């Protein structure tokens with residue numbers, strides 16, 4: 053594999069799949085090192101928290117009722133929350149497939165997911181009370197997903213990585229898999245399989261060792277076949 057990475061021989065005509073990497077919209081960093089596609093994902097992920105913030109503000113100002121705010125915030129948080137988590141969870145397999153770092157996008161999506169999960173949990177407690185949070189299997193799954201997201205969110209920074217050491221930090225962050233499974237359980241039990249659940253499933257498939265090897269090797273092969281610029 054290392055030999056392949058060393059670009060053994062210049063290829064006069066790269067296959068079409070390799071040439072795609074040279075398309076400007078895929079390669080060009082337009083703002084702060086982000087590609088247009090990454091900026092699009094970040095922008096879309098920002099919409100739901102802004103809407104929820106607006107609804108909370110409107111309720112505080114008395115423009116809408118608490119009940120309306122609650123319903124709006126739940127609607128704006130549930131499926132977007134699943135999709136945001138799914139996009140974050142599938143970011144690593146995408147990184148293995150493309151060879152392009154998705155770390156900053158993943159981190160941003162993680163923060164947005166936590167805000168949406170916090171909003172879902174808070175709106176549920178506001179509407180129903182804390183006592184019912186563990187009353188049925190689908191609620192237990194939602195509560196577990198939210199509860200485990202808390203330590204992940206609180207330690208998603210360099211200071212925590214330094215304080216804990218990377219080995220312990222990585223072990224803790226394996227909780228992400230349980231959050232993913234709990235979220236899948238939450239929506240499967242409700243009977244609402246949306247795009248977020250599909251993304252989470254793809255994230256799990258991408259982590260199967262043989263699939264992960266195939267994704268990573270694909271990048272190695274493309275890099276090896278790419279013409280060397282002297």
Ligand code: HEM
Pocket residue numbers: 129130131133134168169172173176185191194195197198235238239242244
């Ligand atoms: C951790 C992040 C969470 C995400 C991403 C999430 C996502 C979702 C999704 C996608 C739905 C289906 C929405 C629909 O049918 O339109 C849903 C429904 C629901 N969730 Fe969550 N949820 C989360 C946490 C929670 C928590 C902590 C609770 C409460 C303990 C909760 C309680 C509910 C309830 C009561 C419903 C409505 C079920 C129904 O319509 O029958 N969720 N959630």
